[in-house]
Amino acid sequence: MKALLLKTSVWLVLLFSVMGLWHVSNAAEQHTPMKAHAVTTIDKAITDKQQVTPTKEAAHHYGEEAATNVSASAQGTADDTNNKVTSNAPSTAASTTVNETRDVDTQQASTQKPTRTATFKLSNAETASLSPRMFATNAPQTTTHKILHTNDIHGRLAEEKGRVIGMAKLKTVKEQEKPDLMLDAGDAFQGLPLSNQSKGEEMAKAMNAVGYDAMAVGNHEFDFGYDQLKKLEGMLDFPMLSTNVYKDGKRAFKPSTIVTKNGIRYGIIGVTTPETKTKTRPEGIKGVEFRDPLQSVTAEMMRIYKDVDTFVVISHLGIDPSTQETWRGDYLVKQLSQNPQLKKRITVIDGHSHTVLQNGQIYNNDALAQTGTALANIGKITFNYRNGAVSNIKPSLINVKDVENVTPNKALAEQINQADQTFRAQTAEVIIPNNTIDFKGERDDVRTRETNLGNAIADAMEAYGVKNFSKKTDFAVTNGGGIRASIAKGKVTRYDLISVLPFGNTIAQIDVKGSDVWTAFEHSLGAPTTQKDGKTVLTANGGLLHISDSIRVYYDMNKPSGKRINAIQILNKEIGKFENIDLKRVYHVTMNDFTASGGDGYSMFGGPREEGISLDQVLASYLKTANLAKYDTTEPQRMLLGKPAVSEQPAKGQQGSKGSESGKDTQPIDKDKVMNPAKQPASGKVVLLPAHRGTVSSGREGSDRALEGNAVSSKSGKQLASMSAPKDSAHEKQLPKTGTNQSSNPATMFVLVAGIGLIATVRRRKAS
Structure with missing residues (x-):
C-alpha cells in the first residue's frame, strides 16, 4: 500500500x-x-536609435499632435539593463507600447540586431481609417482649390452700402481668398451711368485692377456697338471668350483659354446667349450670328480635352423659364454631365437670368453656379484635386453683408471715386427740387406688373411724340427691361434719371397695324405662369410693356399664352373717349429705338421710323412740368383684369375679342371686377410675379437624402444606413x-x- x-x-x-x-x-x-479595438504589429529589424515617423496622411487622420505622440511612443526609451523599451508617451487617442526581444542563441547574438515589436492601440474610427499606405511617403496628396466669380455686374463700379460690394472691395476679397481663378460670366460693362458714360471703359480698367483671368461675352456687351466691344476687348489684360459668336461667318472672339494654376490645367470656355439677337441694340449686332450653345461648347471641349484636367464654362445663358430650354445654363450642364465622352469634371459659371443660386446646383457631380446681379454677391467654388482628378465641387456665395468690414483696395477705390465725381458734376442739374412720389422702378416690379414709373415714362414719351413727330402719337409703350432704377422722394437730378434709363436709348415712332398691336400685347403678357399660394402668377419678363394713359389693355392670365388679351381700347383724342382697337387701322406708336427695332422679341415692330432725343432727356423735360400727383399710387389702372364694362363695350363694327364680331365675346361685368391685379379677390387671384423675387435656389438634382449626425436618412425621416459600427461588431469585442x-x-x-x-x-x- x-x-x-x-x-x-x-x-x-x-x-x-x-x-x-x-x-x-x-x-x-x-x-x-x-x-482593445484593433492591434497592429509591426516587426522589423531596427537599430536602437531608429524611430517610427508618422506620414502626412497619419497627421491628416489623427491630427498633428496625435501623430507626433505616435512617433514618440514608437521610439520609446531604451533600457540597457534589461534590454526592454518602455514608452513614456502620454495617454492619447492613439497610444503605443513597444517591446524589444533579443535572440538567445549565443552563436548568433554577435551578428543579429535586436528586433522590436510596436503595438498600437487605436479607437474604432482610427482602426477603420488605418491602412498600410498611412506610412507611405510617396502617396498622392489631396489638395483643396477655389475659384471666385461674378456675373451681371452691370456697371456697379462703386460700393453701395448693404446693396453693392463694389469693385474695390472685390479686389480686397480676391487678395484675401487667393483663388486659382477669377472669372466673370458677362454683362459687366453696361448698366449704371458711370460705366455707360465711358461706354464700358471705366469698368474695363477696374476689372484689370481686380485681376480677372477671363470673362464671357454677354448680350449687353454689344450695347455700345460691335466696334466699341472690340475696343474694350483690346483694353483688357485677360481674354473675352465666346465659342458660339460669329461675325460675317468667322469666330468673333477667342473660344477658350487654358490656364494652369497650382498644378491644375483649367480649360475655360465662354458661351453667349442666342437671345442677344433680341436683347441688345440691333445696330450693334449687324452681321453677328449666335450658334447653338450646347453644340459649340461640346465641340470646344473635345478639341482641348487632352490638354486639361477640368473644365470651367463661363456661360451667359441663364436659367429663366421664359428662355428657350436648349439655350439655358441648367440645360447645358445637365447635357454635358450625361455625355459619356466627357469624363472630366465640369463647372458652369452662369449669368444672364440674374438668379441667386446660394449653393449652386449639382448634376452628376458637375456644378452650376450663379451670383444674381449688381455685385450683391461674389461666387466662390471649392473642390478637391488628387492625382489629376477634380471632385467634391461646392458652390457658395459671399454676400454683401459678409464683407461689411472688408477694407476696399485704396488705389482702386480712388480711381473709381475720381471717375464718379467727374460724371456727377456733368449730371448735377436738378430736375425736381422736392419730389413727393416714390416712383417704383425695381426689376421685380417693372418686369412683372404695371408701375407708376413705367406709366410716367410712357406718358413722357407720348407727350414728346404729340409735339415733335410729324404724326401725332396715338399712344406710347416702353419695355420694363429698359427701366433700371427707382426714383426716390426728395431732390431729383439728371444723374438719377440716367440711372433709371441707363442705356442711352433714343425715342422713336413707327406705324403699327392694329392686328400687330394686338399681337404685341399678347407677346408682352405671354411669359410662363405658375401657381403660388393658389394664385396664377406670371414670371418676370423684360419685354413687359408699360403703357401711356391713352390706351387700356384687358387680359386674363388664366388663359394660355397667346390668347390672354380680352380687349384693347385706345383713346380717340378728337372726342375724348376710349374705343376698341381697329385691327385694320394703322396706329402711330411711340417707343424706344430698341423696341422699335424688334428688341425683346417684338418682331411685329420695325420698318421706317422717326427718331428723337435720348429717353432721359424726354423724361427730364416731362417731369419738370407734369402734375406728379396722378402717379401717387402703387396700383395703376391701365392694364386691367377681365373685360370692359358695359358702358365701355365696342360699337358695332369694332373689335371686341380678336376674331369675333362686335359684342359676341363681351359680357357685362361688375365694375369692381375690372381691376388691377393687386385688387383681385382671393379666389382666382392673378398676380404678376418675378421669376426670382427674393428667392434663393439651391439643390442637388436627383438627390433626396440628407446627412443627420452619423446616419444617412431620407427626407421622410427614414434611416437608410448607420454611420457608426453596431454594438456587437468586431471592434467592440x-x-x-x-x-x-x-x-x-x-x-x-x-x-x-x-x-x-x-x-x-x-x-x-x-x-x-
Missing part, C-alpha cells in the same frame, strides 16, 4: 510540473490581458482573456479530473 501511494505521489508531482510549464508557456504567448483568473483553464481542469480519478482508485484497492 505504501509503495502504491509513493508511486502515485511521484506521478502527481511530475504531472503538476508538466502542466505548470505548459500553463506558463501559454500565458507568455498570449501576453497580458488587453481590451474583447480579445481572449489570459492569466491566472481564467475560469476555463484546461490545465486546471485536467489536474482536477486526474486527482478525482486517483482517489477513486485508492478507495477501490482498500475495498479489495
